[in-house]
Amino acid sequence: MMAVxxxxxxxxxxxxxxxxxxxxxQQVRQCAADLGFGLVQQTKLVTAASELARNTLVHGGGGHxxxxxxxxxxTRGLRLSFADSGPGIRDVELAMTDGYTSGGGLGLxxxxxxxxxxxxxxxxVPGRGTTVTVTxxxxxxxxxRPGL
Amino acid sequence: xxxxxxGRPTAVPILALGxxxxxxxxxxxxxxxxxxxxxxISRRIADSGAVGVIIDISGVEIVDSFLGRVLAEIAASxxxxxxxxxxxGMRPAVAITLVELGLTLPGLTTALDVERARELLAQxxxxxxxxxxxxxx
Numbered sequence: 001m002m003a004v005x006x007x008x009x010x011x012x013x014x015x016x017x018x019x020x021x022x023x024x025x026q027q028v029r030q031c032a033a034d035l036g037f038g039l040v041q042q043t044k045l046v047t048a049a050s051e052l053a054r055n056t057l058v059h060g061g062g063g064h065x066x067x068x069x070x071x072x073x074x075t076r077g078l079r080l081s082f083a084d085s086g087p088g089i090r091d092v093e094l095a096m097t098d099g100y101t102s103g104g105g106l107g108l109x110x111x112x113x114x115x116x117x118x119x120x121x122x123x124x125v126p127g128r129g130t131t132v133t134v135t136x137x138x139x140x141x142x143x144x145r146p147g148l
Numbered sequence: 149x150x151x152x153x154x155g156r157p158t159a160v161p162i163l164a165l166g167x168x169x170x171x172x173x174x175x176x177x178x179x180x181x182x183x184x185x186x187x188x189i190s191r192r193i194a195d196s197g198a199v200g201v202i203i204d205i206s207g208v209e210i211v212d213s214f215l216g217r218v219l220a221e222i223a224a225s226x227x228x229x230x231x232x233x234x235x236x237g238m239r240p241a242v243a244i245t246l247v248e249l250g251l252t253l254p255g256l257t258t259a260l261d262v263e264r265a266r267e268l269l270a271q272x273x274x275x276x277x278x279x280x281x282x283x284x285x
Contacts, residue, residue, distance in 0.1 A: 018178040025176065025210065043210055043241035047249060050212040098250055109213060112249035
């Protein structure tokens with residue numbers, strides 16, 4: 001699989017079904033590969049995206065994800081923003097605890113996803129919905145090593 | 149991966165190798181397919197009397213907490229039906245990611261590839277050795 005680095009454009013993907021989860025995973029992997037993420041980094045980001053997209057579907061009753069390429073200096077990254085208009089999260093701190101679950105899962109979705117990305121933010125209003133935004137950065141330009 | 153039947157994901161094939169069942173997961177696995185697989189494997193064990201199940205995940209690019217739970221539950225239900233389960237061929241990037249996710253799946257027996265998984269199951273066929281295999285000794 002040779003990913004040709006190409007322009008990565010922002011996109012909004014719906015999250016309404018199983019098949020959408022698979023599509024989100026594929027798109028995130030493609031974007032991460034295009035941005036120069038390594039294999040382990042791609043795998044971490046796609047796994048985080050899968051956890052968060054499933055939360056959007058199962059707990060939020062469906063929604064969408066905005067996939068946006070971002071830059072910070074010379075470093076390129078990918079920002080994913082998962083939004084639903086579901087019941088929201090009453091106690092964010094509790095929901096972020098390893099092992100806490102409200103949906104019969106393993107309770108690793110939020111807390112696990114947070115460990116797999118560089119930046120993690122959550123915005124939730126009970127009764128209004130939840131938006132989880134994560135960012136992962138591709139490795140920067142390697143620093144020059146003397147003697148090489 | 150498009151389904152042959154629109155709206156209904158295609159089932160994952162289960163092959164029989166002697167008294168072992170072999171399942172090879174490839175690419176994108178929809179949640180519904182994973183749950184269907186769990187039921188299909190249990191039924192096949194009960195029908196065929198298989199004593200071992202090998203799940204080859206070398207073609208799987210990511211294992212999230214949902215698929216991890218399905219794998220653990222397949223192993224648990226196969227165990228109740230007197231069959232041992234070995235998950236074979238996990239990619240290194242998947243292993244690293246699972247650890248950071250917090251999902252180390254302690255109840256799951258793993259092997260680097262299908263060949264080694266078959267050896268593990270063959271050893272286990274000798275009475276009393278399966279427990280030792282599962283403890284990794």
